[in-house]
Amino acid sequence: MEEHKSINFIEEIVEQDLKDGKYKSIITRFPPEPNGFLHIGHAKSICFNFGLAIKYNGKCNLRFDDTNPETEKTDYVNSIKTDIQWLGFNWDAEYYASDYFDQLYNFAIKLIEKDLAYVDDSTSEEIANLKGTPTSVGSDSPFRNRAIAENLELFKDMKAGKYPDGSKVLRAKIDMKHHNMLMRDPIIYRIKHAHHHRTENKWCIYPMYDFAHGQSDSIEQITHSICTLEFVPHRELYDWFIQQLDIFPSKQYEFARGNMSYAITSKRNLLKLVNEKVVSGWDDPRMPTISGLRRRGFTPQSIRLFWEKVGIQKRENLIDVGLLEFCVREELNKISLRRMAVLDPIKLVITNYPADKTENLSAENNPEDENGGHRSLAFGKELWIERDDFMENPSPKYFRLGVGLSVRLKHAYIITCTNFDKDENGNITAVYCTYNPDTKSGQDQTGIKVKGTIHWVDVKTANTAEVHLYDRLFTVENPGMEEGDILEYINNDSLKIIKNAMIEPSLSEARKEDYFQFVRMGYFCLDTESSADKIKFNRTVTLKDNWAKKK
């Protein structure tokens, strides 16, 4: 029996449309409003829209939905383009809803001429009051039956700038008693004497979303206009405009947005985190923004894999952030350069090693990559090791150092702990050991087996670096659903700064585009603010740690 590939409901529609010859090829689009930064949720839409075009050999446009001049900026346009490209996608055409303002205006005229739109002088409160509620019908505006000629005249005067903001609107004439509130004579044009990031001061009237989005789709001959579930009620209006205007019949399909645990994606709350200085900015590595994830060290591939695994569906969801972490570990395990860094150092002294001796050891860059090559590591009498790798009173399951216990120093020798120093506060200040010269890595013939291997950095050649350890930003799984202020659920330990981590010398030459695994500690990358005299690393994610779970 032939293997049945599982496709989602939208792909089913696409395949059917293609099979029926409804379209020769498909065109999708990603339609961000340039009023903020893209986040992990947008990535789902990006992956899906661009992915569909790739899979079915169609096209995908980038279209900025810039119909509200008061909130939109060219800066956002640029950040959005950067993020999409970083994710690995290329758009076929770059468009702006504002490119269509003239056509949209003419569409509005056409509607007025068909007596399907009218100018309303009511205030926004009056309009809201007459609109009714979801459970009760609305009623007609006193301006609803203006003559076509008068509407035409007034609308032209609106465009000419004869009226102040908010004094008049153009509304579609549909049905004030419609069960769908969006069909109750929706506003399609409003007056805003505002500077637009692209059309500058050409216009003082701007179309609303519902009068711009579908028509823009139609102008671009978008075959499958894919959006999130909250637009389901808009579909009826979307179709109505296209039908009344008799233009290319783009079709809207909706899927559920993806929510991730311990994260928020509402623009309002994201902005709040930035404004309240809970985070350092939109690209703070704890932010679920694309720029934040990038700075944190997530790879584009891992984000694409994540959304591929999640799939497309129509039900509410809360995806475990652990899945994203799994995806990034999976890729980083294959591509990252292994390096050694000691985050919480204590000194280890090898008592039987000559004080003036230095050896250069060979260390593989990546055991998962045969062609990964090797680097040279200096080794000497005094080393930095992790404080956690020594215990004064080790438990039987502890496979690291304690008096009488042996471990291998990664890429070097097997050592046995002999004693240690402690200060008056009970803190360990130094650990002493002896090494076995016959156990050198790669040429060990002794057959001695040890339970643990620990990482280290040579004291004489080590450099220091600042390392940022990140944890989830929120203390609750679904912060967006909690009552009250989002700030009440901030995890105060989401950032731990280590000022003086000891790093092996080769890490001083790290480049911004490198991905590292600090052996046994996790995946790291250089921070965007890192400089030659102040090296800064970000921890992307820890390694899986069975020992931590057992403890």
Added chain:
RNA sequence: UGGCUUAUGGUGUAACUGGCAACACGUCUGAUUUUGGUUCAGAAGAGUCUAGGUUCGAAACCUAGUAAGCCAACCA
């Protein structure tokens, strides 16, 4: 006194459109390992929101409920 959408292990999705629930993450064993990582072998965990019905057979179809989300911005 409404409309629309949805409901499958802890989480996210499948089930070739009616043939007895599969995959991934997570969890738990064990093996391997110079990373308590990786890899490998295996296990537990849902009987598909509820109640009826159609059918030889229902997660799927029908009916009635229940629950959740969305809809009353001159936002998108």
